[in-house]
Structures are given as C-alpha cells and as structure tokens.
Amino acid sequence: MPVVDLAETTKRDLNAQLHALPADTNATHWTVENSEGQHALAVGLDVPITVEINGHAGYYCAGMNKQATVVVDGNVGVGVAENMLSGKVHVKGDASQSAGATAHGGLLVIDGDASARCGISMKGVDIVVKGSIGAMSAFMAQSGNLVVLGDAGDALGDSIYEARLYVRGTVKSLGADCIEKELRDEHKADLRRLLDAAGLDETVSVADFRRYGSARGLYNFHVDNSSAY
C-alpha cells in the first residue's frame, strides 16, 4: 500500500503516479502524508482506488474525481470535489467555499461545516454536510441532493433548478425562487438512502428535515419577475 510523503515527493509527482494507474491496479489504497494545505491534491482520478490524505488540503482537492474514494483527515480549501463525476469524497474536517461545485455525480460527505456556496451549480452530485453550510449555497443548483444536518446561511438555493435540498436546522433565508416543499414518502426514502451512504444511522431521523426546492417561477423570463434576477 503506497505511502506518499509530500515533504519528499512533489504534488505533481503524486498526481502523476495516481493518473498512471491502470484500471485493474493492485495498488488500491494510497496514503498521503504532510499535505500541509497544498492545492490540487488527488485531482482527476479515474480508477477505483482509495486515497487517504492525512492532514489539511488546499484548493480543488479531489476535483474532477471519477471512481476513486478520497478521504481527507483534515480541512479542505475552496472547491473540494469540484466537478466530481463519480466516486466518493469524504472530508473529516471543515470545507471552505464552493464545495462540490458543478459536480455531476458521486457522493461528497463533509463531517464538519462547509462555508459559502456549497453545491453551487451542482449537476447531480449528492452532498451530505454533517455541520452547517454558509451563504448562497446551492446557487443555481441543477440536480442532485444537498443534505445538511446543521443550519444553512443566507439565500439558500438562489435561482435553483431541480436539485433537492434537505436541511435539519434553520435556514437563514431562501434565495430567489427557492421555496419550502412537502417532504413526501419518496423524499424520505431518498433522504434515508443518502444518510445511510454518509454513515449516519437511525439516530438521525428523516422526519426532522425540511425540504426546499425550486418554485420554477424563474424558468422562463417574465417581466414581472425582472426584479428577482
């Protein structure tokens, strides 16, 4: 099981080694030491391996991830798992802004808080934040699910399309065209699936969540809505 010490190996070498792995590699578990907040760690992976980063990571950690599981035992900077296509990214600390931005698929789990613009323009990813999320989260979110066990900041879901937002705590304010919606059985089942995937057991009850989504009032331009854009 390879261990890469970034005090000795450069980040580019680490990423190059990970990119060179064949699909049937036996080196399925990698450990990265001394990350010290470096940017672009474990980006662009496309093999079913696990990469554990022991420490804080900088910007765009696990960006464009496909198939791989990336676990960060620390905090991450801006844009963790941005544009992820599949696989799983698990942050054990907090995430900075734009976590899961534009991601198409896969699962992003953040044990701590995520700051502003979490899930901005998300396009199919599932995001589970065990803490709270900052302002302007799920801005223009198109599809996928954002689950928040804590609170949401200002302007949640501004100009949202078809993503589903589930928040257990308080929502400071909703953005333009984002409304609370009924939590029906199908949503409860889907929410349970997401909580299970994030390793949360029945002590986290789906009944405690509220669902938010698009009022679909801004889909087409209407002059009466002009002040809402």
Next chain:
Amino acid sequence: MCGIVGLFLKNSTLEPRFGELLAEMLVVMTGRGPDSAGFAVYGSGENGRIKLTVRGDDLDSIVADLGGDISGFIRDTHLVLTLPERDEQRVRDWLAASRPDLAVTGAGERIELYKEVGLPADVAKRFGLAGMSGTHGIGHTRMATESAVTTAGAHPFSTGTDQCLVHNGSLSNHRSLRRMLEPKGIRFSTDNDSEVAAGYLSWKLQEGATLAEALEASLDDLDGFFTFVVGTESGFAVLRDPVSCKPAVMAETDDYVAFGSEYRALAGLPGIQNARVFEPEPARVYAWERN
C-alpha cells in the same frame, strides 16, 4: 489575487521569533503575489517617543540633518526614526520640505512598516524580517492587476498612528469615500483603494470607535470585495465582506491567532496541528486585544 497574512501573539515567549514566523507565512504566499511585498511589525517602543518609518534613497545623513533628540537605523530602503512625540510635526514638515522624494510609510509608538517591489522572500530578506521581534503584525504579497507594480502601491497602508491594514480585494466606492474623508483631515499618499479603506478606519477610530466598531461600520460604508487584516497598537482584527469572494483561513491556539489567505501560510506555525482552524464568516468582525 494577492496574499495576506497576520499574526497576533498571545504568548510573549514567542515574541523573539515573531519575524521568523511572519517571514515564513509571507514567503509561502508568493504564488498569490510575486510582484511586491510588505509588512508591519509592532515591536519595541518607548512611551513619549514615536517611530517614523521613512522610505526612499540616500537616507544616511537624515538623522544628522534633523538634529535634536532623534535616533535612527536603516534597513535597506527604509529608515526608522525615533523621536519625541512633540517633534513629529516638525520632522514631517522638514521631510516634506527638504526631502520630498521620501515617503513616510508608518508612524507610531511601536509600528515599523516596510514594503518593496520584488519577490516576498527577497523583500523579507532585504529588511531582515526574520530577525525582528514583535507582538503582532501583518503582511501582504501583491499581484498587481489594475495598477502599476510600484512600492507606493504595495501594502500595508497606514493612515493613523500605530494603525495598519492589508487588503485582498477591490473597492468600488473609494473615490467618493476619499472625498468624504479628506475634509476630515485623513491624509492619503497614493491613489490606491486599499489606502482609502485604511483611512476610513482611521477616521472611525479618531471619532472614538473601537477597532471592532470601526470595522462593523465599514460593512455599511464600503462597497466592494474585501478581506481586511488590521493592526493597531494593541489590537488585531479581521473582516470579510458579505459575499466573501476572497479567501481566508484562521488558526487560534493558546499562543497565537494567525490569519492566512490560504492554510498553507499557517502550516509552519508551532503547534498548528492542534490549533482551532476555521474560516472567518462573511460580514463578521473578529477582533483581539492585547491585555
């Protein structure tokens, strides 16, 4: 872009290492700002005396030319004069009349403020930052995007006694703020928007606000993008605008409070593994005062 850092020590045993720690933080931020760098350090001071940091060339004869109870030392392109408070205006007037080529970058009982064009590592070395001791201070690495790479455009800015500010971002109403502040006696020496932010805070402090109150008021009056790190003789504060486009991360331990544009800048600090690392929230003032 641009990188900003700040360090506020709670444990005085770290004070001899202050410059070394700030220098490392500054150098790590080179990628965010390789054009120029600057820093302000709150070091030793003497009651009743004021330090003026003066920037320019041909500094050798100034202490002798000024005469009186004035001492000074030179660090590369900067001269730090120490003089009785009552002589400050006389010295400023003399500098303006006899040496208009020089700029006063900072003034106060304890502040010294250095800035220069070049890579942060070179700037830190030229001024001997690593050898400086201090209680707190701030630093900036600049990537000029909308104005020339000049020393005058480098941060920090100081517009009041023992005050300094570094800014990551851009202000859009700095011209109107400048027109409001100048009649109130706030002096500006550049066209830089960040200097206007510093001047705004100086004005508020002059009006009796605490540092936290001054920053709170700036949320209403300043329009634009900003992350500020601010120092006063006894205080250290951080503020981000409500949208918070500019990055910020902080770490706090029993020994210090540290700010960096990115976590990388904090990675070398002692005990960082056990620090409380957090991202300052938008539009929330974080302030610390020395006891």
